[in-house]
Amino acid sequence: MQISLTNSPFKTHHQIFPFHQPFFFSPKPPLPHQLPLQHHVNNALKGSSGYLSEISRAIDHEEQYRLARQQVKRKGVDLEGLTIEGASIGGQETCIIIPEFKCAFDIGRCPTRAIHQNFVFITHAHLDHIGGLPMYVATRGLYNLKPPTVFVPPCIKEDVEQLIDIHRKMGQVELDFDLVALDVGETYELRNDLVVRPFRTQHVIPSQGYVIYSIRKKLKKQYTHLNGKQIEKLKKKGFEITDPILSPEVAFTGDTTSDFYLDPLNADALRAKILITEATFLDDSISVDHARQHGHTHIFEIMENAKWIRNKAVLLTHFSSRYNVEDIRQAASKLQSRLTAKVVPLTEGFKSSYS
Ligand SMILES: [Zn+2]
């Protein structure tokens, strides 16, 4: 598995500087050059070892601060050969972008990077997931990009049409896009080597997730004994000599309770190379019951359902805004070891206690 974020920089620091751990939770101290001169002199007089250890502590802090800032600022996560961009903060915005597939899962507040994606897959109609849709369609028009294709659960298609119509009327603008109602179990061809299928999720309003499959062509069994020339002949005669093989690449759940793990029809989502799912709540301050009542997943339930997760990588999203980067990393590190090895939390947009 190729992942770039599995190892928390803080873990590394704890390994290298275990004796500095308490400072990780304390406010950032001033750097040596920020301390008054008298302070340096006093310390130098106390003995060179005290002075050196203070410098070493300050350097350690500066390094932790730099890594924390990097974490807050970084754009994109590399997982299994795909770059995944975007942001997801529970109740505020969720838009996950996969430039290689030219697609975005949900549109959130329409981040700039989403505008260049041709396909948007909407999981449900909560504003933190669909709010930016009119801006997305309008901005593509403004940039003369081709009209996008937006996929929605069938039950909200009419409302979305009306919503865009109201914007057309109010703004007296042309808003050009293809709206596709795609139901669970249906398949839509995005490219000749890529298809998408919705799957069932459980939220407080109608919702669905999406799996993107790559298509490989495999020679039919009855032709495997033939040589190249014979195969070429059959091809010229118009025989269908290959079978399409679908492999699930990426699954995105959007908001859901953990019940989605138990639906046997969701097997492909749970064996896709990458699963992008939610863990809105991360600690004891919010109960599993509360998470369920609000249509969300508690990270404790991900631990309970670990045995169903056969994905190579799992990107956790949609954390409540009450958490900061350190809370999220700490919660992810408490998962079972077979999960922590493949789980990456998406922390873009979250504050660090060091920032
Ligand atoms: Zn949400």
Ligand SMILES: [Zn+2]
């Ligand atoms: Zn929601």
